[in-house]
């Protein structure tokens with residue numbers, strides 16, 4: 001039996017992790033593409049070696065791990081380098097995601113990915129749930145969370161679908177411009193719908 005898959009997406013800082021964390025407390029398996037993206041560049045991995053060969057010690061930490069901030073500064077100010085990194089990592093990320101989807105046994109499974117629609121990962125999903133917030137709030141929350149520069153957050157947003165393109169592809173939308181309680185209330189209703197839909201399809 002294959003799992004009923006909810007693709008959860010939204011731009012940087014929209015609240016994907018906040019939404020996933022809540023659904024996880026309800027016993028739903030979460031596959032998070034940002035976490036998978038970290039696993040594929042773990043020390044000793046082929047991907048990390050390829051990154052080191054291209055960018056040198058500037059992107060390496062003393063302990064042999066990837067210096068993520070250094071690589072972020074490079075790829076979000078140089079389109080060609082970003083494309084190279086995407087071409088290296090996205091196939092590896094997709095393979096691991098498919099393995100984890102196959103292994104999931106919860107009532108339904110959430111695939112949370114910032115680039116779900118950009119990379120066609122929605123082909124593996126039964127429904128697409130978009131976390132929607134105004135762009136100004138995306139910048140404000142991300143700057144506060146990461147202590148980063150607004151310009152860099154805007155550069156990352158420019159590498160993603162814009163708000164209206166994303167909304168066009170949504171089956172369900174959660175508007176995350178209120179407090180966390182409000183987010184959770186909306187997700188509670190969707191969780192009920194998804195359990196019913198998964199039962200019907202299984």
Ligand SMILES: CC(C)(COP(=O)(O)OP(=O)(O)OC[C@H]1O[C@@H](n2cnc3c(N)ncnc32)[C@H](O)[C@@H]1O)[C@@H](O)C(=O)NCCC(=O)NCCS
Pocket residue numbers: 011012013033034037068069071072075082085086089093113114115156159160
């Ligand atoms: C450049 C890297 C090392 C920066 O690491 P850092 O820890 O600073 O950021 P993190 O990985 O947590 O990403 C933060 C957010 O940036 C956005 N983002 C990350 N990579 C990309 C990308 N290639 N294109 C567009 N947006 C991206 C996402 O909204 C993501 O949630 C890292 O983002 C990376 O390896 N990116 C390439 C892999 C990728 O595309 N990941 C996205 C999930 S598929």
Ligand SMILES: Nc1ncnc2c1ncn2[C@@H]1O[C@H](COP(=O)(O)OP(=O)(O)OP(=O)(O)O)[C@@H](O)[C@H]1O
Pocket residue numbers: 010011012013014015016017018019034114141142144145176177178179180181183
């Ligand atoms: N409803 C909310 N009210 C206040 N703060 C929120 C709310 N939702 C999320 N946040 C905060 O906003 C920031 C961004 O949220 P989160 O990390 O969940 O976004 P994300 O979509 O997973 O981001 P990324 O694409 O960068 O991984 C976090 O610091 C989070 O705690």
